[in-house]
Amino acid sequence: MTILVTGGAGFIGSNFVLDWLRQSDEPVVNLDALTYAGNPENLASLDGDARHTFVKGDICDRALVDQLLITHQPRAIVHFAAESHVDRSISGPGAFMRTNVDGTFTLLEAARAYWGALDGEAKAGFRFHHVSTDEVYGSLKPTDPPFAETNPYEPNSPYSASKAASDHLVRSWHHTYGLPVVTTNCSNNYGPYHFPEKLIPLMIVNALAGKPLPVYGDGQQIRDWLYVTDHCSGIRAVLAGGKLGETYNIGGWNEQANIDIVKIVCKLLDGMRPDPAGPYERLITYVKDRPGHDRRYAIDARKIERELGWRPAETFETGIRKTVQWYLDNPEWVARVQSGAYRDWISQQYTAAA
Incomplete structure (x- = not known):
């Protein structure tokens, strides 16, 4: 048994792969194009681990996806691969349409052909799990x-519109073709x-460097914050027991305004890595709001709790402390990401094979 994970070198995808292999010996085939946010250093702890097969490649490459499905015969595809930064989608929406819409379409068609050729228990057990927002x-x-x-659905940015489109594609491939899908937002x-x-x-690394902490507008935009390993456990729950064709919202029950998040991070850093120059809040700088900035998001996660028994394990207080500590403990990772040195490593490692 094997699963195919797309985008497994990105932030959520790499956490999912690491978490999966902590929980299970089921192998993972990890397909990632290693664009700017895909970082194989996230997966360094899996070097030499036979359970993890990394493939540098594009989800829009149908021939490659077909080859991976035929070679590895996965029982599930867990689809994380996406362009995901709203600011980048505003300045360059084309990449978001290609990856999030065309890429999802390519995966769905490859999955449909692969699933259609299966039989018996393999066909009945196959899943396409689409990870959305x-x-x-x-x-x-x-x-x-x-x-x-x-x-x-009322998406307000090129990013969210591209994800909405991909969600609709996944839904329609289930209802039209019978592809066994589940979606999580x-x-x-x-x-x-x-x-x-x-x-x-950004707030953590800027504060440690003594740089301004830029806050959009009045900082009162509210988001529901979910610790990434809680998200991973929610995906595992839906993959294992979610009803075909259904959508499950995964949230942290943690609504916080952006400015409050920044102040919480500052207070934690004041205690964990005090700055002789004074409290980190002195660095907060309000900047012009971005276009179309949504005011509030919040997730009702009662369905996944009711049907699958899932709830987040972390409160915001425990999760944010773990997060700040991780960045304090991993300055080399931060430095290589900020300098772009990890991109040099990717170029050296993968150019010949690409």
């Missing part, structure tokens, strides 16, 4: 209830190996 639902007002799986993840352009790692 709460941003497809749009923005909530302060008094609105959290997003449920039945909320209409998660809230904002945080934790180890998070690329330091996203809010929490």
Whole structure:
């Protein structure tokens, strides 16, 4: 038995692969194009581990995907691969359409052909698990209830629109062709190996460097924060027991305003790595808001709890402390990501094979 993971060198994908192999001896075939946020150093602890097969490649490459399915005969595809940064989608939406829409289409067609050729228990047990985001639902007002799986889609950025499109593709491949799919929509993840352009790692690394802590607008944008290993356990639960064709929201029950997140990180750093120059909050700098910035996201995760018994293990207080500690303990990883040195390693390692 094997699973195929796409995007398994990115932040959530690499955490999932590491978590999967801590929980199980079932092998993982890991397909990642190693774009800017794909970092094989996240998976360094698996070097020499026969359970992990890494393949540098593009999910839009149908021939490669077909070859991997035929060679490894996975019982499931867990599809993380996506362009995911809203700011980047605003400045360059084309890459998001290609990876998130065309890439998902390519995977679905390859999976449909592969699944159609299976028989017996292998066919009955196959799953295509699509990992998506709460941003497809749009923005909530302060008094609105959290997003449920039945909320209409109202994406407001090129990123969220591309993910909404991929969700619709996955749904339609189930209803039209019978492909056995499940979809999960998660809230904002945080934790180890998070690329330091996203809010929490950016605040940590900038604070430690004495740089400004940029906060969009008034900082009152609210998000529901989910520790990444809790997300991984939720995906495992849905992959194992989710109903075919269904969507499950995975959230942390942790609504926090961005400015409060920044202040929490500052206070933790004041205690864990005090700055002689003074409290880290002195570095907070308000900057012009980004276009179309959604005001509030929140996930109603009662369905996955009710049907599959899943709840997050971490509170925000425990998860954010673990996250800050990880960045304090791994300055070399941060430095290599910030300098781009990890990209040099990728070039040396994979150019000949590409």
